Amino acid sequence: MNYKHNKEEVIKKGMELFWTKGYHNLGVDEICRKTGMTKGAFYNSFKSKEQFLLTTIENYGNFIAEYLQNQLSDNKQKPFDRLLALYKKMLEAQTETNHMGCFVNNTMSELGTLNVSVASTTSEQFDKFLNVIEPTVREAQLNQELIDSIDSKLLTKTIHTTFFGILTTSKSTKTSGYSIMETIMHSLKK
Template sequence: MNYKHNKEKVIKKGMELFWSKGFHNLGVNEICKETGMTKGAFYNSFKSKEAFLLTTINSYGELIVIHLKNELDNSELCAFDKLVELYKNMLTAQTENNYKGCLVNNTMSEMGATNNTVADALSKQFTSFLKVIEPIVSEAQQNGDLIRTISSNTLTEIIHTTFFGFLTRSKSTKNSGHLLILMTSFINSLKPNSNANNS
């Protein structure tokens, strides 16, 4: 195998394998079989299964950042509606990808508490997601559509962490419809209290 020529394909395949199977349920033998690499080529290129995981996490994170930017780049919607549509679309997509969840979220659940190196890489990617979403949250606050008693940074983290929880729930129930309603209700609950504003 010409590894340099197929590097992107190898990383993409590895991403899919970790995404669907997790770290501990995936062996190097299976990685090599699925990617077409020999063990020697694998260890020469990535040094370890953990290093390969980190490479796939970084690539996955870059793809998600692009996806988030594309989802939120809708000039026809106000900021609040962009947020609602973003999470609606991501939860609806779970049906299409067989409830695989999110590679970052899955790996956080599996390894976040036991492997500091992996935890740091996951935290970095999660933060990159928040950086894309935060300006929209801030805009919705400025428009009066989201509460302003919490900073936009904190509110963005609350919203996306809640979404990650719903993703985990979606994986176990194989049902995103109910969770879509819950996520939408949660975002709507973050609107300013009209009674408080009028008092």
């Protein structure tokens, strides 16, 4: 990385660009203009636009995993209530971000079937999210708050996949979609 450029800031700006424009609508020239990097510095640091995208996805995934962990660590609430509050907060935040959705979900939707590396990286991040959420789902099952007829890992995947679907719908309808998520969560109560 050229000494003039803060790598974290370049990655953050790149993520914002990919998030708002998508992969196919964003060129290296624009990335360089918006980050202040020269093409030489860009290619020296990231090798390709695809590699830069993968770096931004991993960075976002780490940030979200930490966010999820922080949101779910409030042991003052019951596990079910923590899950409900998490999804409510994330869905209601969509109105503040003009319904941008989740960067990982958006990238999965745009490139998941077209690019093996992107599919693998976004799947890894999705699994990372599940691994953070699953202990709270399991705790809710043990507390008799959620059904226990489904393995906690599968139940977590079902819940979070539903959340991703609601995010996708939320983008086009410009609504939070929380009432759908709340309905789904309550239908899984024991």
